[in-house]
Amino acid sequence: MAASEQLSLASRSVFYSPEESTQSISYPIFMSANYQYAGDAYDQVVDGARRDVNIYSRCGNPNEYKFDDQMAEIEGADSALAVASGMAAVSHAVLGLLRTGDHVVVDLTTYSSTHEFFDHRIQDFGISVTFVDSSDVDAVRAAFRPETRALYVETIANPTMKVAPLRALADAAHEHGIVVICDNTFASPVVCRPHEHGVDVVLESATKFIGGHNDAVGGIISLRSDILPADWLEQIRWNTLTKLGGALSPFNAWLLLRGIQTLPLRVERMSENAQKLVAWLDAHPAVRRVYYPGHDAHPQRALAAEQLDLPGAMLAFAVDSEEQAARVCKRLELASFAASLGGVRTVTQLPATMAFLDIPEEERVSMGITQGMIRVSVGIEGIDDLIADFAQALEA
Ligand SMILES: Cc1ncc(COP(=O)(O)O)c(C=O)c1O
Structure with a gap:
């Protein structure tokens, strides 16, 4: 080393x-x-x-x-x-x-x-x-x-x-x-x-x-x-x-x-933003479930805390349906609706109908991927602006 x-x-x-x-x-x-x-x-x-x-x-x-x-x-x-x-x-x-x-x-x-x-x-x-x-x-x-x-x-x-x-x-x-x-x-x-x-x-x-x-x-x-x-x-x-x-x-x-x-600087800020966004999503009436290693309800919360230095920038949340999820992603203005992740800008993706589209539904469900799931790669934007963007997108 x-x-x-x-x-x-x-x-x-x-x-x-x-x-x-x-x-x-x-x-x-x-x-x-x-x-x-x-x-x-x-x-x-x-x-x-x-x-x-x-x-x-x-x-x-x-x-x-x-x-x-x-x-x-x-x-x-x-x-x-x-x-x-x-x-x-x-x-x-x-x-x-x-x-x-x-x-x-x-x-x-x-x-x-x-x-x-x-x-x-x-x-x-x-x-x-x-x-x-x-x-x-x-x-x-x-x-x-x-x-x-x-x-x-x-x-x-x-x-x-x-x-x-x-x-x-x-x-x-x-x-x-x-x-x-x-x-x-x-x-x-x-x-x-x-x-x-x-x-x-x-x-x-x-x-x-x-x-x-x-x-x-x-x-x-x-x-x-x-x-x-x-x-x-x-x-x-x-x-x-x-x-x-x-x-x-x-x-x-x-x-x-x-x-x-700038990797540590970026990821630290993203992780901080992600934690705040998760707390906000968690309290939103349209959000059915939040997936995040730093979330108290994560099934491996203790393992995540032990193995990860930070909970990270990646999260997902579920709304009721694929239609609703697509509507939310399309309405976001500051966050981009796009395939990739890990960049300075917040990006949302619909795993079931984008990255995992070619995988049969039964298999997708066994992987834990549902139709209403929205994946978020949280960026380095001002968190208040980001939350305001998700608020207006989820309002509809
Ligand atoms: C977990 C993971 N591994 C590998 C890849 C493939 O990376 P690339 O698009 O650079 O080929 C991706 C792409 O999204 C990914 O999410």
């Missing part, structure tokens, strides 16, 4: 060393696809040097390396590898780890594209999948088979805000040499650092809180594991990333690196 571990997360997020040749505090953008084999670079590459020598931007580039290192720093990881999107992080990590004949245990309520990746795509490669409710550690244990190679969960599940008991899951998996992969997107490293709870591989859609401004798409895979080899991510880079091609562009790496610098 990085030497500056004793510094606070805020300091580690804001600081990175300047670029050496220019001492530029803002890391320059190396907008080049191709690099010359100058000096002894050719001989070094022939001798097996990889990340130390720039070759071709699909294999890695200086901006990606800088972003990798900074992400490892704030995840408390030994190493990190950036890729083109959050889904590229999911697919590259899973396809890099699993082989035909392997079995993977996956939480039932993951992000919709992740669920479909496990429900369909991955099985085309002869990998079998069992879906379980990962909040039930005994059910997870019961799903393990001799050929189980990985357990896949989300720190805070999209959109039900279910919290995965990471330490108990890691202990159960590690007894059998099973690798734990956790998508930390809904939390961000400010809310939770799953490596600290025993998770081997952490994934983030950097598009969300890391970038934070609804502009760049990217993903990150980080590693801290006693099971996987120390160079596992470099193996992924050379055996999977360069073959599947999900490389992160230098410009997006630059934007995401810049995003890290």
